[in-house]
Amino acid sequence: MTMPDDLIIQTIAPTTHNLGDFKVYRSLPAKERTMVGPFIFFDxxxxxxFGPGEGIDVRPHPHINLATVTYMYEGAFQHRDSLGSNQLIEPGAINLMTAGKGIVHSERSPDDERARASKLSAIQTWIALPDALEEMDPAFEHVPEDALPVLDYGGAHARVIMGALWGQQAPVTTYAQTIYADIMLRPGGAIPIEPEADERAIYVSGGDAALDGVPLKAQTLYVLRPGTRATLYSVDGGRVMLCGGEAFKTPRHVWWNFVSSRQDRLMQAREDWDAMRFPLIPGDDQEFIPIPQGRPKTVSYP
Structure with missing residues (x-):
């Protein structure tokens, strides 16, 4: 068994943002670490x-040089973007939106969710694009729940969201080597964590879990030492996200909703959004989120 100090090389407690009716726990980017593999944002x-008549409205806003990955636990979002995409996402499915040279999108609670009492729980991540693809054409894809491979280890149920894990390959586009999985641990359940990725991290979103006997805290991101094998285990049951992949050779910078290998590109995107030079969303072009004044909540650190 790997000793705990050799297995977990970094522990990141998220910043917490209270958005009125719900909280967001943000683990990446953090002061101590910007990326795990291609993952540069983890919420x-x-x-x-929510009561009847209530819901979420993430108004139109821009992105560049990244791909957003939306994965629902409970509830639903209606995604719209400047490509004309209009897609409902529900639990177990994936929305992958590739910003490339620039895209605008919104995410709102659908009408039927607003009409009744509802719940919302989701994991949202951003994936940095490799240098050669940062300015690619924008794209959007939706992969339904039944198209993603699911493994049953007896006491663990794992859905492969992106990349190849446990001998299964997800049909979701990847731009760099990427691993991403949703692991449901039943009481007493266990599953192996494989070493095949440059960088890996695990995040307990609910319940309890331990890694090779080391108890893990909920809402905490644990970065694993490269090349190590481990067993993820739960006493009472828990839910864990596994993410990671290829280590980027060039650093990425983050400012608000923009990611790039070049800081001047971030400044250009700020100017373009402020001047409304980004494309609009068909059917959702009456509102927008303005450029933050001062330091935004999402930034990387020098």
């Missing part, structure tokens, strides 16, 4: 409960 949103 747990909720869980939250």
């Amino acid at each position: 747990q949103a909720g869980p939250a409960k």
